Amino acid sequence: MKKILKLTLGIIFLLTACGGIPVTETFPTSIASPLPPTRPASATQTFTPAPTFTPSPTFTSTPIPTATWVVQGPGDITVPILLYHRIDISPIDSRYYVTPQKFEEQMKLLHDWEYTTITTIQLIQAITLGTKLPPRPLIITFDDGHLDNYTSAFPIMQKYGFTGILYLVNNYIGTDQYMNADQVLEMYHAGWEVGSHSQNHFDLTKLNEEKQRAEIVESRELLEQLLDIPILTFAYPFGAKNDSTLDYAKFAGYVGAMGASGYTPAQGEWNLYYLQRVEIKGNEDAKTFTRFLPWLGDPSFLPTDTPVP
Numbered sequence: 001m002k003k004i005l006k007l008t009l010g011i012i013f014l015l016t017a018c019g020g021i022p023v024t025e026t027f028p029t030s031i032a033s034p035l036p037p038t039r040p041a042s043a044t045q046t047f048t049p050a051p052t053f054t055p056s057p058t059f060t061s062t063p064i065p066t067a068t069w070v071v072q073g074p075g076d077i078t079v080p081i082l083l084y085h086r087i088d089i090s091p092i093d094s095r096y097y098v099t100p101q102k103f104e105e106q107m108k109l110l111h112d113w114e115y116t117t118i119t120t121i122q123l124i125q126a127i128t129l130g131t132k133l134p135p136r137p138l139i140i141t142f143d144d145g146h147l148d149n150y151t152s153a154f155p156i157m158q159k160y161g162f163t164g165i166l167y168l169v170n171n172y173i174g175t176d177q178y179m180n181a182d183q184v185l186e187m188y189h190a191g192w193e194v195g196s197h198s199q200n201h202f203d204l205t206k207l208n209e210e211k212q213r214a215e216i217v218e219s220r221e222l223l224e225q226l227l228d229i230p231i232l233t234f235a236y237p238f239g240a241k242n243d244s245t246l247d248y249a250k251f252a253g254y255v256g257a258m259g260a261s262g263y264t265p266a267q268g269e270w271n272l273y274y275l276q277r278v279e280i281k282g283n284e285d286a287k288t289f290t291r292f293l294p295w296l297g298d299p300s301f302l303p304t305d306t307p308v309p
Contacts, residue, residue, distance in 0.1 A: 004176075017246065033043040056070035065117065071134045073126035076228065076268035078294055079118070081139040083260060083277040087152040095281040100152045104159075105206045105286040105303050111160040113297030117272065119193045120165060120233045120275070127268055136295050141233060141258065141277060143197055145172055150183045167197035167258070170219045176249060181226055188229055195233040195258075196220050205240045213245055217252040246273050269297045 009213040051117045090097030098106075098215040116134035123139065125131045142149045144166040157164060165274070166184060188194055198204065204212050216234060222229045234249050239260025250273060262276025278292050286303050290296060 044135035059257035067114065067135050069132040069134050071130055073130040074128055077123065077126050077133070078265050079123050079126075079133075079137045079267050080292060080294055081141060081258070081262065081267075081275060081277040082292070083258075083279045084140070084142050084149075084153070086142060086146050086148055087156075088146075088148040090282060093282070095283070097282045098280060098284070099158065099282070101151065102285055104156050105161045105198060106280070106284075106289050107156055107162060109286050109289070109301060109303075110162070112295075113293070113295070114269075115293075115295075117162045117164065119163075120195070120256055120258075121193065123267060123275070124233075124272065127272060132303075133212060141167060141235070143167045143260075144169055144201070145179050145184070145197070147177050147179055147183075150179050150187065154187055154190075163191040163193075165193040165195060166232070167195045168223065169197045169201045169237075170199045170222050170226075172201070177220055182274075185229070188227070193233075194223070194227065194229060194231060195235060196223055196231050196254075197235045198237050201237045203238055203240045204236060204245045205242045209244050209248075212248050216245065216248040220252050220254065234259065241274060249273050 008048055050276045056287040058171065082102075084098060085096040086094075087103045088097055089099050113136070117140055118133060118137045120139060122131060122133065123137070126133055130183070140162060142153060142164055145166060149166065153164070166179075166187065168179075168184065172178040173184070184194060196216075196219045198215040199222070200215065202211075202215060204215055220234070222230045232254060233256050234252070234254045235258040236245060241257075241259070246257075254273075256275060257273040258277055259271075259274040260277055260279060262278045264276055267275055280289065280292070290302075
């Protein structure tokens with residue numbers, strides 16, 4: 001399996017030499033697959049929602065010196081992986097909602113503390129083969145494919161020079177309050193990565209093996225047919241996994257997979273198919289958020305407390 005994985009990553013790396021998705025405008029190119037031709041909009045996907053959040057136009061970017069990328073790996077790598085669901089105001093005070101204001105404070109802090117987003121493909125290449133990474137690498141992921149990932153998270157992250165990974169539930173795409181295929185592709189062409197989050201978002205450990213195969217293996221095939229882009233990683237719904245789900249993730253051809261309840265930014269071959277992510281909940285502000293970060297920065301960049309009337 002390791003030989004097959006390394007061969008797969010080697011092929012991906014060679015393809016990237018001919019043109020791939022840039023991680024940022026100032027750093028080396030990732031090993032993601034080449035961009036496909038622009039896909040025409042579906043006749044059934046005509047709804048374009050109005051953005052629900054507009055970042056402040058008065059922001060002045062904090063200058064960050066050009067960081068020197070150095071080879072990390074093969075072996076264990078320190079890369080925090082953040083997990084978000086919704087970037088919106090919750091009608092019921094749900095833990096899955098992070099308000100746009102809090103989210104922007106968190107992104108600004110990561111920017112000011114000189115974090116750089118990378119893709120899961122870059123992380124996996126570092127773990128298995130070794131590759132150059134920035135000094136403070138970070139992965140930001142979003143599960144389920146909610147519409148506010150496009151209307152709120154996307155413009156905020158663009159503002160601070162970040163890209164992320166969308167983990168999509170295949171049968172949610174284009175339904176009410178979820179992104180459609182064209183919105184997903186717009187983010188993909190802006191440098192985001194796209195992975196599978198199953199076919200229907202079931203707890204996979206409660207399914208028989210035939211249904212597990214459909215959720216894990218077929219979801220990849222259908223997403224690639226719909227979007228015409230490579231789907232190389234998987235995120236287990238609810239973070240639930242067992243031996244058969246891990247086996248199907250490998251059988252499906254994914255090069256890695258995400259958990260949902262990480263406790264450390266340490267990543268390696270030992271958890272390649274259950275990479276550790278920490279969920280960022282709605283009650284986190286920029287100050288409490290720092291406990292998830294392995295590298296801290298100048299505390300003067302932390303937002304000041306706002307008096308409550």
